[in-house]
Amino acid sequence: MEVADRVTVLRKGRVTGTLSIANADKRTLARMMVGRDVEFQLPPHAKTEINQDALVVDDLWVYNERGLEAVRGVSFAVRRGEIFGIAGIAGNGQRELIEALTGLRPAERGRVRVPSGEVTNRTARDLYEAGVAHIPEERIRMGIVPPMTVAENLVLKRFRYPPFSRGTLIDFTAVTEFAQQMITEYGIATPGPRTPARLLSGGNIQKLILARELSTEPGLIVAAHPTYGLDVSATEQIHRLLLRRRENGAGVLLVSEDLEEILTLSDRIAVLFRGEIMGTVDSREVPREALGLMMAGQRA
Amino acid sequence: MRPFGLLRIERDPEQSWARTIFVSVLAITAAFLVAGVIFWGYGVSPLRAYRVIIQDTLGDPRAVPEILLPAMPLLLAGVGLVLAFRAQFYNIGAEGQLLAGTVAATWVALFTPTPGPLMLPVMFLTGFFAGALWGLLPSLLKLRLNVNEVITTLMMNYIALSLVSWLVTGPWKGPSVRGFAYTDTFPDPAWLPALAGTRVHWPTLLLGIVLAALAAFLLNRTRLGFEIRVQGQNPDAARYAGVNPLRTTLLVMLLSGGLAGLAGVGEVAGIHHKLLDPNQVSLGYGYVAIIVAWLARGNPLAVIVTATFFGLIYSSGDVMQVSLQMPFRVTDVFNGLILFFLIGSERLLQYRVRWVPWKS
Numbered sequence: 001m002e003v004a005d006r007v008t009v010l011r012k013g014r015v016t017g018t019l020s021i022a023n024a025d026k027r028t029l030a031r032m033m034v035g036r037d038v039e040f041q042l043p044p045h046a047k048t049e050i051n052q053d054a055l056v057v058d059d060l061w062v063y064n065e066r067g068l069e070a071v072r073g074v075s076f077a078v079r080r081g082e083i084f085g086i087a088g089i090a091g092n093g094q095r096e097l098i099e100a101l102t103g104l105r106p107a108e109r110g111r112v113r114v115p116s117g118e119v120t121n122r123t124a125r126d127l128y129e130a131g132v133a134h135i136p137e138e139r140i141r142m143g144i145v146p147p148m149t150v151a152e153n154l155v156l157k158r159f160r161y162p163p164f165s166r167g168t169l170i171d172f173t174a175v176t177e178f179a180q181q182m183i184t185e186y187g188i189a190t191p192g193p194r195t196p197a198r199l200l201s202g203g204n205i206q207k208l209i210l211a212r213e214l215s216t217e218p219g220l221i222v223a224a225h226p227t228y229g230l231d232v233s234a235t236e237q238i239h240r241l242l243l244r245r246r247e248n249g250a251g252v253l254l255v256s257e258d259l260e261e262i263l264t265l266s267d268r269i270a271v272l273f274r275g276e277i278m279g280t281v282d283s284r285e286v287p288r289e290a291l292g293l294m295m296a297g298q299r300a
Numbered sequence: 301m302r303p304f305g306l307l308r309i310e311r312d313p314e315q316s317w318a319r320t321i322f323v324s325v326l327a328i329t330a331a332f333l334v335a336g337v338i339f340w341g342y343g344v345s346p347l348r349a350y351r352v353i354i355q356d357t358l359g360d361p362r363a364v365p366e367i368l369l370p371a372m373p374l375l376l377a378g379v380g381l382v383l384a385f386r387a388q389f390y391n392i393g394a395e396g397q398l399l400a401g402t403v404a405a406t407w408v409a410l411f412t413p414t415p416g417p418l419m420l421p422v423m424f425l426t427g428f429f430a431g432a433l434w435g436l437l438p439s440l441l442k443l444r445l446n447v448n449e450v451i452t453t454l455m456m457n458y459i460a461l462s463l464v465s466w467l468v469t470g471p472w473k474g475p476s477v478r479g480f481a482y483t484d485t486f487p488d489p490a491w492l493p494a495l496a497g498t499r500v501h502w503p504t505l506l507l508g509i510v511l512a513a514l515a516a517f518l519l520n521r522t523r524l525g526f527e528i529r530v531q532g533q534n535p536d537a538a539r540y541a542g543v544n545p546l547r548t549t550l551l552v553m554l555l556s557g558g559l560a561g562l563a564g565v566g567e568v569a570g571i572h573h574k575l576l577d578p579n580q581v582s583l584g585y586g587y588v589a590i591i592v593a594w595l596a597r598g599n600p601l602a603v604i605v606t607a608t609f610f611g612l613i614y615s616s617g618d619v620m621q622v623s624l625q626m627p628f629r630v631t632d633v634f635n636g637l638i639l640f641f642l643i644g645s646e647r648l649l650q651y652r653v654r655w656v657p658w659k660s
Contacts, residue, residue: 104539125542136540145534156530156541160523168522 001026009033030232052115054080054220054251055101060110062093062100070096072275073110078220078251083242085266085283086255088295093275094255095137098224101253102134103127115219128157133213137224139202143209146198150190151179153197154212186211187237203234210241221245221252227261239265259291273297320597323648327641334637344624356619357612365498366618368505369571371611373398373563373585374592375508378603379515380559381593386519387552388532393438393453395586396460397431397557399578401564403464404430406472406483406575409490409568416489423490424507424565431561432554434460439553443546457586464578472575482576492570501570504562508607511559515600528552560586583614584632591639613638 007024009016009032016032055078062071070093078084088094099105101112103124112120116130127134136142144153155164155175163174179193188207190200197205206226213221223242227235242265246252256262262269263283270280271294278294336346357363377394384391404426408414414422438452467483474484492501519525527548531538538545567581568574575581592610596602617631 102540103542123542124540125544128542134540138536141534142536142540145530145537147533148529152526156537159526165523168524170521170523170526172521 033232052080053077054082054114055253056111056113057101058111058113060097060100060112061108062096062105063108064096070275071100071107074272074275074277075110076270076277076280078253080219080251081246081249082267083246083252083254083265085262085269086253086272087259087262087269087291088257088272090257092272094224094272096275097272098134098137098222098255101127102132102222125157131216131219133216133218133221135206135209135213135221135223135226137228139205139209140198144197144205147196149194150183150188150197150200150208151175151193153208154179154182154193156212158212158216182208182211182215186241203230203237206230206234206238210238214241214245217245217248217250219250221250222255223252224255225257226254227256227258235261259288263288263291271295320649323645324595324597324642326648327645328638330645331634331637331641334641335634338630338633339624339626342624342626344626349620349624352623353616353619356623357615363615363619365495365500367608367611367615368500369611370583370585370588370614371607372501372504372508372566372570373582374589374610375512375603375607376504376563376566377560377586377589378592378596378607379508379512379600380556381589382596382598382600382603383515383519383528383552383559384556385593386532386598387528387549388535389439389442389549389552389556390450391435391438391453391553391556392450392590393435393456393557393586394560394563394589395582395584396453396457397434397560398564398567398582398586399457399460399464400430400434400557401427401561402568402575402581403460403467403564404561405490405565405568406467406486409486410472410484416487419487419489420492420503420569423569424562427561427565428558429561431564432558434561435553435557436550439550443549461578464575464581468575468577474574480577480580482572483574486569486573490569491573492566494570499571501566504566504570507562507566509604511562512600512604515555519600524548524551560589563589584635588614588635591635591642594639594642610635 001021001024004021006018006020007029008018009029011033019028057077058075060071060074061069064070072093074093074097076084086094086097096105100107103119103122103126106121110120111118114130114132119127119130119132122130124134140146145156151172152159152175155178158164159170159175164171164178176193182188183190183193186207188200188211189204197208200208210226221242226242227238230238239261242252242254252265254262254265266283268280269283269286269291271278271291273295274297278297278299281290332350336349339346339349357367377398380397381391381394405423408423408426409419412422434456435453438447438449438456441447441452442449469481472483473481475482492503494501517525519528527538527543530541530543531545531548535545538548563585564582567585572581588610592603592606595606595609613634614631617634620626620630621628
């Protein structure tokens with residue numbers, strides 16, 4: 001918008017239209033790109049009055065693969081009915097923090113608590129059973145098993161529990177039924193539940209992951225770069241899904257490099273720099289420059 | 301996508317069964333063509349060679365059962381290997397696990413006071429456990445210390461070979477004739493019944509078919525099967541999804557080793573009725589089972605077909621040596637060529653070639 005004189009929009013291999021910049025605004029362009037109206041300004045945060053913590057992190061220290069401190073004494077709490085954003089330039093400990101909170105990396109020191117109890121250094125399965133959902137940063141490498149079907153991916157974490165499992169056997173009828181439900185409810189574009197997941201587009205893979213993670217109504221959702229690489233339509237849908245969970249009382253820990261996403265969605269924002277929290281601010285009150293300074297290492 | 305003159309080579313997202321079979325047949329045909337060149341090098345016309353082979357393996361009613369003899373251990377070991385490969389555990393140790401099974405069966409038959417009617421079931425059970433145990437050490441090493449299982453399982457084969465050699469020439473030595481060492485012959489209850497007029501010990505075949513079906517059921521219908529498939533197709537997602545890699549891989553290896561052990565029991569109880577020099581007990585079955593499993597492309601039921609096919613190859617090898625005076629190792633050459641072309645054709649499964657004439 002700042003540099004061009006004219007803009008041409010392509011959709012599915014065809015030109016949708018050409019405008020001069022003077023006539024182009026975000027909303028019009030988005031509509032031309034996607035084919036329908038896209039909400040950029042999501043409804044203002046209705047403050048949910050639940051005063052309970054979905055997640056408490058106390059003095060957490062986590063090492064990376066090379067034995068260096070990646071997370072250094074981080075403490076924060078995510079309340080229920082709140083989206084807590086963690087901003088920061090990639091490589092400042094976000095990955096290690098998320099992995100420690102989801103059972104994929106050990107914490108050297110410190111404690112992690114959720115409503116059902118203490119979960120420090122518990123396995124990924126224990127955390128799932130404690131009501132912690134994890135939307136991973138690498139959706140294809142970690143979030144799905146690409147050769148397996150959409151239905152199988154939708155029960156990737158639930159297959160061992162009833163109603164999908166009876167004794168040692170898996171009830172594939174129940175799995176397919178559930179998959180149909182999820183495909184409709186979350187708008188996953190797929191030829192069917194038996195389609196291999198790798199044939200889905202990035203946005204639909206992410207919707208699959210969200211369907212899987214959110215369908216159990218978890219108390220805490222850890223979302224890592226949830227809309228990375230997705231188009232505006234998918235981004236909007238995913239934001240809506242997270243906000244809806246927030247309204248229903250879940251706590252959401254949102255880690256993202258997209259500052260706009262953090263500002264749009266979060267109630268409170270903490271900035272991570274070199275493994276430490278530089279400051280925690282209310283999203284409505286903080287000016288962008290202050291956030292930028294914190295991301296560069298200046299304490300609030 | 302790569303242009304190649306008027307052709308384009310591009311990734312094909314859909315991999316149909318028909319395509320897989322077509323490519324496999326293509327690979328095997330290529331192997332046969334190259335083998336034809338080798339025949340020609342020995343002064344045998346390839347056409348005559350193949351005609352003789354088909355005549356003497358499939359044409360002679362006495363020879364047809366001989367196809368089943370190698371097929372049986374290949375089936376059992378092959379099913380086990382399919383399971384291991386689906387979990388991405390590259391078990392090259394079926395040979396050693398098979399020999400472990402033979403040792404266990406021999407021990408039960410000759411050195412335990414097992415009552416007659418229980419003899420065969422106990423032999424199969426202990427053979428299974430022995431094979432499973434033989435695969436345990438490499439699995440633990442991989443899971444705890446990340447030691448490459450290809451190497452450890454391979455090395456265990458040599459240990460098993462030496463163990464069997466030592467047993468038949470040492471503590472378990474029976475009568476020996478002209479330097480061939482072997483144990484005493486098994487008592488009657490330890491002999492597997494055979495089809496009339498042949499050496500086909502059919503209980504082993506039945507066992508193989510039943511276990512192939514069970515393995516398919518395991519993979520596709522059970523929780524463990526689901527975990528095996530997740531673990532095999534994306535270990536990162538498996539961790540993320542809470543699948544315990546230790547438990548899954550261990551269970552798969554125990555099954556894989558156990559099945560190879562069963563193959564060993566079949567050989568000593570069904571054909572030799574004693575324990576011999578290891579190279580005479582297992583004619584490289586553990587290694588050929590790898591090709592059998594590979595060709596089955598992860599489907600336990602398909603092993604029934606591929607094992608029979610390799611039974612035919614073994615049988616052809618005998619014909620080549622006897623009727624065509626080819627050297628002893630010619631079967632190995634055949635097998636090697638088939639494996640070579642199979643692996644080499646993997647790429648063809650993932651890519652397709654399209655004719656794209658230039659438009660100016």
